[in-house]
Amino acid sequence: MSTALYRRYRPESFADVIGQEHVTEPLMAALSKNRVNHAYLFSGPRGCGKTTSARILARCLNCAEGPTPVPCGKCDSCVELARNGSGSLDVIEIDAASHGGVDDARDLRERATFAPVRDRYKIFIIDEAHMVTSAGFNALLKIVEEPPEHIKFIFATTEPDKVIGTIRSRTHHYPFRLVPRNRCWRTWTGSVRRKTFRWRPESCPW
Numbered sequence: 001m002s003t004a005l006y007r008r009y010r011p012e013s014f015a016d017v018i019g020q021e022h023v024t025e026p027l028m029a030a031l032s033k034n035r036v037n038h039a040y041l042f043s044g045p046r047g048c049g050k051t052t053s054a055r056i057l058a059r060c061l062n063c064a065e066g067p068t069p070v071p072c073g074k075c076d077s078c079v080e081l082a083r084n085g086s087g088s089l090d091v092i093e094i095d096a097a098s099h100g101g102v103d104d105a106r107d108l109r110e111r112a113t114f115a116p117v118r119d120r121y122k123i124f125i126i127d128e129a130h131m132v133t134s135a136g137f138n139a140l141l142k143i144v145e146e147p148p149e150h151i152k153f154i155f156a157t158t159e160p161d162k163v164i165g166t167i168r169s170r171t172h173h174y175p176f177r178l179v180p181r182n183r184c185w186r187t188w189t190g191s192v193r194r195k196t197f198r199w200r201p202e203s204c205p206w
């Protein structure tokens with residue numbers, strides 16, 4: 001039950017991400033000016049929206065009408081990257097907790113040399129990035145330092161200090177915050193009224 005709710009109510013656009021305006025507003029501005037960095041680091045406590053925001057950013061970047069702060073929701077990429085979509089070949093999510101070794105990093109590096117299959121960018125979301133080994137990070141260094149035009153990287157982690165400095169300095173770092181209690185409460189009551197759910201209890205500081 002909780003898994004179904006969790007999947008079902010994951011926000012699909014930046015407007016639905018609560019309490020992280022210091023991240024979502026500059027990202028939306030960068031998207032509308034088409035001035036998006038090639039690598040981002042999303043850090044912050046558990047359950048505050050890092051992975052969700054990485055997926056939204058990927059959807060904004062690869063929308064056929066994009067890059068746009070508000071994905072159209074209708075193109076192939078938007079449909080594939082929607083909550084219940086199939087996923088897109090051009091958005092590659094890597095869980096570094098299980099794939100953070102040097103061989104995985106080399107594999108990623110090789111995949112990054114190929115052009116996107118269909119969409120604008122090949123986007124690598126490296127989740128739990130603190131679990132990438134130092135050999136793994138070193139294997140990624142060159143491509144993160146000098147990525148081909150068609151590549152974007154989004155690292156997400158609870159422990160940004162464990163991302164080696166040489167990689168971290170190449171990223172635009174956005175620290176996410178705990179969602180303020182009153183925002184949680186408003187969302188929660190609104191969600192109950194609409195029979196939706198939006199957040200994980202551990203993202204509230206109470």
Ligand SMILES: Nc1ncnc2c1ncn2[C@@H]1O[C@H](COP(=O)(O)OP(=O)(O)OP(=O)(O)O)[C@@H](O)[C@H]1O
Nearest residue numbers: 010011017018046047048049050051052198199200
């Ligand atoms: N700021 C937020 N606004 C709206 N919903 C949120 C927010 N943060 C988390 N959620 C909800 O909580 C769930 C977990 O969020 P998400 O997986 O993005 O967290 P995370 O920061 O990546 O956590 P972790 O460090 O555990 O990986 C998602 O389903 C999302 O719907």
Ligand SMILES: [Mg+2]
Nearest residue numbers: 050051127156
């Ligand atoms: Mg996450």
Ligand SMILES: [Zn+2]
Nearest residue numbers: 063072075078
């Ligand atoms: Zn679209």
